[in-house]
């Protein structure tokens with residue numbers, strides 16, 4: 201299926217040499233081999249490095265691995281596979297950061313897109329599909345009203361603004377370790393400095409003043425509920441990533457129920473950020489899974505079928521802030537609710553809505569067994585991997601929440617970007633070299649992944665670990 205490292209074991213001289221030297225020899229050979237397989241990706245990256253400002257390129261930069269620090273440039277994708285510009289084939293679990301629940305380029309989405317292209321891409325007048333897609337989302341998520349943005353980040357921004365407008369309060373509470381996109385609003389975290397906990401921006405360029413309006417709490421901790429109570433007069437919303445991609449093991453159902461009860465009592469908006477969990481864990485997302493109805497939920501990824509989309513769905517009491525609420529023709533009703541600003545040139549893009557309609561209809565027809573089967577298959581896959589890792593004394597445990605899986609990162613705050621021992625960073629590159637594309641060992645199983653793909657991934661993991669051990673890593 202793909203090229204492998206050529207005789208690395210045999211060519212590393214093992215006699216009378218320090219382990220560090222043997223590691224260096226191995227590393228050098230691996231880098232040469234990797235560069236040879238993926239030379240066009242490397243060339244592309246260097247050619248455009250200056251003109252193309254791309255934050256993903258230096259992610260996890262490690263001086264020792266500088267020569268292999270470049271993204272694989274994809275040429276083609278279908279089902280569970282990606283082919284790169286050098287013709288290598290990969291079983292992919294990055295799946296568009298969680299977009300591709302049905303694998304790459306599913307035919308029913310492609311057909312819907314081609315049909316829409318024939319009609320045109322008319323923005324400005326109302327998009328014909330907007331009402332139908334909103335109804336499908338409302339039906340599946342149990343939400344009353346639905347609005348469309350272009351990305352998840354925008355959806356979260358809008359949800360926060362709506363909650364602030366509706367409650368006339370400014371503060372929001374988020375939970376440490378969560379990710380809610382890249383707007384200033386949520387780019388803060390709690391850090392201990394000289395013994396005291398401070399809320400600070402997590403990226404330069406985010407004004408420290410943002411932190412004045414954000415409480416960063418511990419997810420799942422009873423103390424967080426006490427803090428919400430303490431700040432009840434200032435809090436507009438509690439924003440939750442129901443299961444954080446950085447902490448898949450933390451699935452605090454009871455806490456979520458208590459949070460729901462408390463926020464209802466205090467009239468604080470409970471916002472579920474369902475960007476990853478939405479339509480994946482269950483047709484009704486994490487809300488249905490945990491049995492908790494949020495006031496507002498944000499979606500994206502899967503529902504756009506590969507096209508950019510963000511969805512804000514919620515109770516009319518909040519969503520009416522977008523358009524003034526319900527009114528009818530032929531009587532004296534009018535939009536009575538004071539609105540806030542919600543806008544975007546590309547919102548309700550005909551192509552995104554055509555893809556969303558195809559995805560939602562497909563999901564509706566398949567019913568909840570689509571998700572339950574996929575969740576079950578992912579759990580079995582993770583169990584098999586864990587049995588192997590344990591037997592081999594590899595200190596990594598894989599965990600899954602439905603069809604998303606990754607190494608259990610304990611209580612760390614970020615998953616893929618934290619600094620790892622060289623051997624573990626190298627593992628990702630070995631997996632790529634063995635034809636398996638993941639995000640630091642994390643990924644998503646799709647309905648397009650076959651049993652053969654899963655066997656292939658497990659073998660790639662085993663072979664990569666053996667390779668690394670032969671090079672005195674791990």
Ligand SMILES: Cc1ncc(COP(=O)(O)O)c(C=O)c1O
Nearest residue numbers: 351352353379380381473475500
């Ligand atoms: C939970 C969560 N919220 C929000 C976002 C932001 O979505 P987007 O990247 O579409 O802006 C992401 C993206 O990964 C996410 O995982």
